[in-house]
Every structure is written in structure tokens, then in C-alpha cells.
Amino acid sequence: MSTDDSMISLLDGEALRELQTRGKLRLNAPMKEYTTFRTGGPVDMLITPRRTDDVSAIVQIARHHSLPLTVIGGGSNLLVSDKGIRGMVIRMSCSGASGEIAVGEDGSIIASSSLHKEDFIAFALDHGFGGMEFMAGIPGCLGGGIIMNAGTDEGTFASILTAIRYLNRDGAIVEQPITSAMGTYRSLRIEEGAIILSAIYRLPAADRRAPVRKRIAAIIEERRYKHPLEYPTAGSVFKNPEGFFSWKLIDDAGLKGYRIGGAAISELHTNFIINLGNATSHDISTLIAHAIERVHDRFGIQLEPEIRLIGEV
Numbered sequence: 001m002s003t004d005d006s007m008i009s010l011l012d013g014e015a016l017r018e019l020q021t022r023g024k025l026r027l028n029a030p031m032k033e034y035t036t037f038r039t040g041g042p043v044d045m046l047i048t049p050r051r052t053d054d055v056s057a058i059v060q061i062a063r064h065h066s067l068p069l070t071v072i073g074g075g076s077n078l079l080v081s082d083k084g085i086r087g088m089v090i091r092m093s094c095s096g097a098s099g100e101i102a103v104g105e106d107g108s109i110i111a112s113s114s115l116h117k118e119d120f121i122a123f124a125l126d127h128g129f130g131g132m133e134f135m136a137g138i139p140g141c142l143g144g145g146i147i148m149n150a151g152t153d154e155g156t157f158a159s160i161l162t163a164i165r166y167l168n169r170d171g172a173i174v175e176q177p178i179t180s181a182m183g184t185y186r187s188l189r190i191e192e193g194a195i196i197l198s199a200i201y202r203l204p205a206a207d208r209r210a211p212v213r214k215r216i217a218a219i220i221e222e223r224r225y226k227h228p229l230e231y232p233t234a235g236s237v238f239k240n241p242e243g244f245f246s247w248k249l250i251d252d253a254g255l256k257g258y259r260i261g262g263a264a265i266s267e268l269h270t271n272f273i274i275n276l277g278n279a280t281s282h283d284i285s286t287l288i289a290h291a292i293e294r295v296h297d298r299f300g301i302q303l304e305p306e307i308r309l310i311g312e313v
Contacts, residue, residue: 015064018057018061019058022050023090024047024048025045028043029045031089032080034072035075036074036233036234037078037079037233038232039079039284041082041312043088045089046088048090048091052114056167056171059167073144074116074144076140077148077235077307079308081310083311085310085311099115104200107202108162110199111123113142113196113199116140116142117135117141120142121133128206129205130203132201133154133215137220137224142196146196148186148187148306149188158180158183158188160202163200164199167194168193169191169192185240227266227269227272228268231276233266237291237306237307238306239304241304244301245271247269247270247271249301252298253291254294255270255290255291259276260290261280262275262276263276263284263286
């Protein structure tokens with residue numbers, strides 16, 4: 001797909017100039033450069049906001065000009081169609097300059113959604129906090145972690161959040177208190193379509209930083225040992241069905257190392273699909289569908305993808 005003239009023509013010169021002041025704008029951007037799978041076709045327009053406060057203005061421009069709008073974070077947990085995405089993608093970038101973070105007067109941490117989890121961990125450590133160790137080694141930005149209520153047995157985002165600030169479908173900015181009860185497996189009970197702008201976190205004080213650093217290092221080392229991090233991947237592909245582990249179901253179905261085109265089910269961890277170097281999104285999506293079918297045929301259990309599949313089909 002090449003940049004669609006009809007999409008660009010929806011924007012007048014004033015709107016384009018406004019977008020360029022609000023963020024880094026790129027036309028016909030190949031999404032494989034912005035996803036951890038390293039696959040995906042082009043998007044008509046991709047914009048990385050300069051600041052969190054620019055997001056609202058960008059959304060208003062897109063909606064005023066009837067542009068289809070997609071919001072992504074760091075590109076993990078995401079599979080973009082080989083045909084790409086129509087309209088505009090707002091990239092709440094982990095690598096941009098918009099990752100603000102500070103300690104509030106009440107001792108809470110306020111951080112923008114575009115901040116990388118690694119940077120959040122480092123900041124919290126430097127300021128004498130703990131309780132965020134579960135984030136160690138989880139890729140992507142804070143915003144994606146909030147939406148998915150990412151975490152492990154050691155904790156989740158819902159367990160440390162006290163409030164979020166988001167843009168709703170009507171373009172209004174909403175301040176939403178968060179309790180741990182709002183967290184479910186791989187989701188947070190908030191308004192659908194919310195674009196997370198920032199959040200407030202309550203973390204316990206760590207009297208001694210060395211044990212926290214040691215635990216974080218151990219978690220990262222364990223992930224490196226168990227996960228195929230040397231290949232492009234989007235992390236865990238499937239949610240765990242209640243009472244089961246997806247990796248074991250896939251393994252027991254005989255799919256370890258199973259390959260379609262340039263995509264393969266990892267032999268190291270069978271809930272990971274890896275890009276061997278020349279995979280397409282079609283290869284990956286076909287492999288996902290095959291794993292779902294094989295596990296259902298063998299065990300009568302329906303696997304549910306954890307990753308988002310977006311773009312033209």
C-alpha cells in the first residue's frame with residue numbers, strides 16, 4: 001500500500017502545519033520499523049507527539065478531518081497487517097522526548113504513558129522506591145502496560161496505580177481513580193477506547209536499594225534464559241486459559257519449533273512466536289491461527305491471542 005492521496009487530501013495545509021508543530025510527522029511510514037515483530041506494511045500518516053499535552057490536539061485534528069485513527073505504544077504486543085494501516089497512527093513513543101516523570105508532594109510518582117518501563121524502574125530505584133520489580137524485562141511503554149494490566153505473580157499495574165489521566169472517545173480528558181479491584185487478567189476495567197496520557201503510582205519505600213536491584217537483575221536474567229529475546233517477537237502470544245498454561249498446551253500439541261514461512265513457534269518458550277528474519281505478518285497470523293486450531297482439536301480448549309492484530313486485512 002502506498003500513501004493514499006485521498007487520505008492526505010483530507011488535511012488542508014493549516015492542519016498539516018499544526019500536526020508538524022505537535023509532533024514528528026511521517027508519511028507512508030513502514031510499520032515494521034515501529035513494531036517488535038519487525039513486520040507490517042505502511043501507514044498513511046504516523047505521528048509521534050512531542051509532548052503528552054499534544055495528543056489531544058492531534059486527536060481533534062484527525063477526527064475533524066474524518067481520518068481513521070489508531071494509537072500504539074512501543075510496538076510490543078502488536079501485529080500489523082502486511083497491507084498496513086489506513087489513516088493516522090499516533091505513536092506514544094517510548095523513545096520520544098515526551099516521557100515525563102516526577103515525584104509528587106505526597107510521595108507518589110507521576111509518569112506519562114510514553115515512558116519506557118525500564119526508565120520508570122530506574123527512576124523509582126533512584127528515588128528509593130520498590131514494588132515495581134514485576135515490570136523488569138517487560139517490553140514497551142507504561143501506557144500499554146496500563147491498558148493490559150501487565151504483570152506477573154509478583155504484581156500488576158493495577159496493584160500500584162492510584163489514578164490515570166486519559167483522553168476518551170469524545171476528546172475529553174478524564175481523571176480516573178484506580179483500585180486493585182479494577183485489574184483483571186490482561187486488562188484494566190476502564191472506558192473502552194481510552195488513550196492513556198499519564199498515571200499516578202503509589203510504591204512502597206525501599207529502605208535498602210541493593211536487594212531491589214538484585215531482584216530486578218534476577219528477573220531479567222530469568223527472562224533471558226527462558227525467552228527467545230535474540231529474535232524479533234511480540235512477547236507472549238496467547239493468554240493463559242483458566243487452569244492451564246498456553247505454552248504447555250502448545251508444546252503438548254506438538255508445535256514446538258513449528259514453522260510457517262519466516263515465522264516459528266519458539267523451541268525455548270512455546271508461547272512465543274519468533275521472526276526468523278524474513279517473516280511476514282501473514283506468516284505470523286497464519287501460525288497463530290494454526291496453533292489455535294491444533295490446541296482446540298487436541299484438547300478442546302480455545303486459545304485467545306494476547307497480542308493486538310491491526311490494519312487492513
